[in-house]
Structures are given as C-alpha cells and as structure tokens.
Amino acid sequence: MTAAKLPAQGGARSATRDKVVLALAAPLLAVVAAIVISSLVFLASGENPFRAYGIMADYGHYSDSQVWIVNKAVPYYLSALAVAIGFRMNLFNIGVDGQYRLAAFAAAAVGGSLVLPGALQIVLLIVVAMLVGAIWSGIAGLLKTTRGVSEVITTIMLNSIAASVIGYFLQDGRLAVKDGNLLHTTFLPESSHFFSFPTHPKPVYGFVVIAVIAGALYWFLLSRTRFGFDLRAVGASEPAAEASGVSVKRMVVISMLLSGAAAGLVGMPTLLGESFQYGTDFPAGIGFTGIAIALLGRNHPVGMAFGALLWAFLDRTGSRLEFEGYAQEIVGVIQGVIVLCVVIAYELVRRYGLRLQQRKVGEELAAAARAAGSRADDAGNNDKSEVSA
Template sequence: MDIARRIGFAILAPVIAIAIAMAATSLVIVATGSDSGVGDFWSIILSKPSDRILVDIVNQTSMIYLSAVAAAVGFRMGLFNIGVEGQYAVASYAAASFAGAAFLPGFLNVFVSLAIAVVVGALWAGIAGILRVTRGVSEVISTIMLNAIAGILVGYLLDRYGIHGGNSVRTKVIPAGSQIGGWAPFASADGQIWTLGLLAVLVGIGFWLLLNRTTFGFDLRATGASQTAAVASGIKVNRMILTSMLISGGVAGLIWMPAFFGNAWSYGTTFQAGLGFTGIAVALLGRNQPLGMVFGALLFAFLTAQSNSLTLLTDISASVVQITQGVAVLAVVVAYELVRRYRVRVEQRAVAEAPSVQAEEVPA
C-alpha cells in the first residue's frame, strides 16, 4: 500500500468521528428548542479565538495531555486506570503543602515539590496495583473507590490544616522565589503560557521512547495485547501490572503542576478538578498514541475554551460541548473499526486483482 493511501486511511477515521460528533451536537441543539440556532453555535465554536483564549487553550492542552498519558500507560498494559482524578488530586495537595511550607529555597523547592507530586501519585495508584496482583481486585473498582477516598481525604486535610478565609480554604501560598512565570505572547492582560507546560512535551517524548525504544515498552505492549502470550514468553505479568500503575500514577501527579506554579500558587478554590476524566477520554480519542493524544488534547481544550462564550452570546448551554466531546470519543472507536474493515477489503481486492506470477519452466 503506497504512502498516500496509508495517510488517507490514517486521517479518514478522525474525520468521520468529527463529522458524526458535529451532526449529533446539531441534533441536540435542534431538539432542545433553543432560540439560538445551530449556525449560531458553530459560528461561535469555530470562530477565531481571542488572544486570552489562545493562551488558555495552550495551558489547558498541556494539562489534559499529561492526564491522557497517565491514562494511556494503563490502557497500553490492558489496565483501566479510572483513578487518575484521585491520583492527581492527592498529589497536588501534597506538593502544594510542601511548596507552601517553603522548607527549601527557590527552584529547589519547585524541583522537590514536583518529585513529591510524582511519588504521591505513584503510591496512590500503587494501592490499586497491589490489590490487583495480590487479591485479584479489578483496578476499575479499586480506582473508582480510591477517587472517592482521595476527595474525602484531601477535603479533611485541607479543612484541618488549611488557611481559612471567608468561605474558602487553601494551603499556604508558595514564596515568590518558587513562583514560575511564563511567556506572554500577547498583552500582559491576556495571561501567560506556563513554563511548566513543557512537562507535557517531556512526558510525551518519554512516553514515546518508553513504548518504542525500551524492553519494558515492548513487554508493556505485549502484555496488553495478550497476558497469556506474555506469560508464555517469560514476562512477569504481576510485576508489569504494578510497575505500570506506578508509572501511570506518577505521571498523573504532574497534571496540575503547570497551573500550580504558573498562577495558582496554592491548593484550594484554584484547583481544577475533572482533568483526570478528561484525560481518559482524550487517551481513547488519541488511540493511546503519543502524537494522537496531542491532537485530542488540543481539540478538547479548544472546544472547552470556546464554549465559554456560548452563555454570553447565546442561550445555548456550554454543556452541549461536553456532548460533542463525548460523542467524538464514541464515534472514533466506531470510525476506526469501519476504516479498518474497509482497508482490509481494499487490500484483499488488490491482492486478488494482482497478476499471478507463474513459475518459469526449468528445462530438463
């Protein structure tokens, strides 16, 4: 199959998924009987973002991508780590508490806080891994329960040891020497692109290298494809399960760190929940591939940022965008299967139509 046809098959499934998502969203808008029409919705969503929204899209993309990688590590192993949400919540609180205490100066405080976020996230995910390999408890059930426990635990610790002010409670604000600025590509009022957003780039490169350039990555993909075959080839599956959960949780611990050191500076009302579940959707949308998840994270960040204008300019709820995102995830699964079957038929037809090569007669 030539390169042009391969590229065509690669982009066909996402195009079909986006078309299905747009059609489903349009039907929902019509069904709700909104005074604003479908045209108004898409003209706002697809309009050129303002400078402030562009900055927000880049920042959100970095955090969503980190979340997607955290989920994808488990998915490639055949594990469903639904606990990314709880893992980055606990890790963010631990890192924020340490950074706010200012035991260390400047960037050393930042570095150690990032390490704490990774370790805490890994340990929280490791609980589900240990339960899976020692007791056979499904990681789906254990991680969902750990999400609830994480929310209760962080809420209790924040209420008991946090700084109360009015109706809000937060950790201590990190010192100025540990507040990492960013790049302001536009006017200062439009915000900055967080420096620690580069963590997403580093993690993405590391994930690609892990999958394609290491023995562990090969074992990860092999075990995810078939645990029975992995056992037969000598791979220690239980060790792989636990290690994968630790890596997944460690990456999850970094999700909110760009925002924390960029402009939040404390854990409290500024904490952005929901990124864990968004990352799971983006991992599925990107087929757990490092590059595919980049486009998925960018798409979700773009749709979310653009939806903020809906409530101001129309009577359409911004929640409609969540329908677009959800349908896109479901549609891409269907679209990839349809494209795969079509590609198989095309390849079979090409083989059948190819001229047969007859063996030359060899003289006696």
C-alpha cells in the same frame, strides 16, 4: 482509497500509503460524523447550528481565548498521558483524578512549609507529586496482582478515599488556612513559581514544556525501549506476552506506578503556575477528561495533544454560547458525541484496515502462486496457493 488499486508490485510502498490514508481517514470520519450529529442536536433544540459554530470559531480567535485554551490543554494532556499508559496494556486507570489531586495537595503542603532555592524547590515538589501519584495508583496495581481485584474498582474507590483524605487535612488548624470562605494550604514561596511565557493578555504556563517532554518520553519509552515492547505485548495479548517471557504481574505494577507518576504531574501547572496553593477550589475532574482525551487521541502522543487542545477549545468557546442564548449543556453533548464518534470511527477503520490487508496479502500471494504455477506447470507438493478453509 486509491492506494488499494495499485498493482501488487508496489506492495511495501502501497502498504505504507494505505497506513497513512487509513490513519487520516479515521479522525476525518470522526470529525465529519461529530459535526453532522452535533448539528442535528442543535436543530433538534431549535437552534441554528451554523450560527453556533460561527460564534465558537470567532470567540476561539481572540488571543485571550487562545492563551486560555493552551493553559487548559496542558493538564488535560498530562492526564491523558497518564490514562494512556494504562490503556496501552489494557489497564483502565480511572483513578487519575484522585491521584493528581492527592499529589497536588501533598506537593502544596510540602511546598508551603519549606523554602529551598528556586529550581531545587520546584524539582522537589514535582518529585513529591509524582511519588504520591505513583503510590496511590500503585495500591491498585498491588491489589490487582496479589488479590486479583480489578483496577477499575480499586481506582474508583481510591478516588473517593483521596477526596476524603484531602478533606480531612484541608481544614483550618490542620494543613489549611482560612481565606474568606475558602480553605487552602499556605502559599508556596516565590521561589517555587514555575516560569511562564510572557504572552498577552495572560502568560502561558511554562509547564507546557514539561508536557511536551512528557509526551516525547512516553513515545520513546513505548516504541523504542525493550520495556515499552513488553508493555505493548502485554496489552496486545497477555498469554503471548507471558509465554514470551514477560512477567505480566510485574508489568501491571510498574505500569500502574508510571501511570500514577504521570497523573502526579496533572495538578502541577495549576499549582506552580497559577494558584500557588491547593484549596477547595482546586480544579477537579481532569482525570476523567483525560480518559476522553486518551480515547480521542488513540493513546498517541500527538493525537492526544490535538485532543487536549480541541477539548479546551470546546470548553472555552462553549461558555460563550451561553451568552448567545444557547443551552450551556450543548457543549457537553458535543464533547460526548466527539468521543463516541472517534471510538466508533477508529474501530471501523481498524477493522476495515485489517480486512483490506488480509485481502491484499491473499491477492498478492495468489498472483505470486499463479506466476509460479505458469513457470513450473505442476506445483506439486509445493502447493502454496493459500486457500483459506
């Protein structure tokens, strides 16, 4: 930590440098620790870790892998955003999974039953999905503010209710058609297919653009608007936010609605870019992956993008390990290890950073007090030497 050794005069500059160094130290520490622990896991299972890493790196190299990884990362990223909105104000929305599935199902049902001109249809479906997601999470928000029920409980229960609701409607004769042994909603008309980038061998979802916009909006909303400040204030200290004039209850409802709306987007890349229907084989569980990725990316829009890509990379290359004689579960272990390492590393670095800063503030003030003391011999009642007692 060279920045810490700089003389006090460079206070502001060295503080910024410290911040950057610390910001990089945490993920670095996490990755190194995760690699070490994963290697130990490989060794313990009697396998050669370096060969496994070689296989993964090599397989991730192919262009079809890369397209797959990007396409997989898009819903992961959107899901992480939805979770992160809650995290930023100390709300744990575990219900992203149910929210996005119900939202995608509703959008698929609406989209399959009407035909509007292209752009209009797509916009309508996205709006429907966001609305349904928001309503579903809003229930948890309302229950929390009116009845004091923890959102952790309600969102988990809403997940299973969502699954039942979908299961009820996704039956032949209701909103689904039978296709082999699969049930799915009727196909969306051609007009509601989202554009894609013509990459080889498979196209990349055009929805990646929406994901980037959503990330940018998330950043702007949180760090550049009054609303975002209020939201972060509630997350940092509820009583302080309340005393500062934020209506905490209102904030809870609004942020749950926002989180649910973002969750509504999670199923859209798949629905509008690949499957064009909601069926029993529609991907599930992305909401939980989003929690891990939000933790991994520390709720930061760029960090979560890296997290989503890393997760997708592991998904893709892990499947390859199976062919090479490794246990399939090993990738799950690695993913778990990474999340744990990241959480621990960030907490360690955060505490270290706080201590470092307190020490530096103390040092600089002591130096200033000494300088003042030598000028005016007796500081008298202007005794500002900050003695922490």
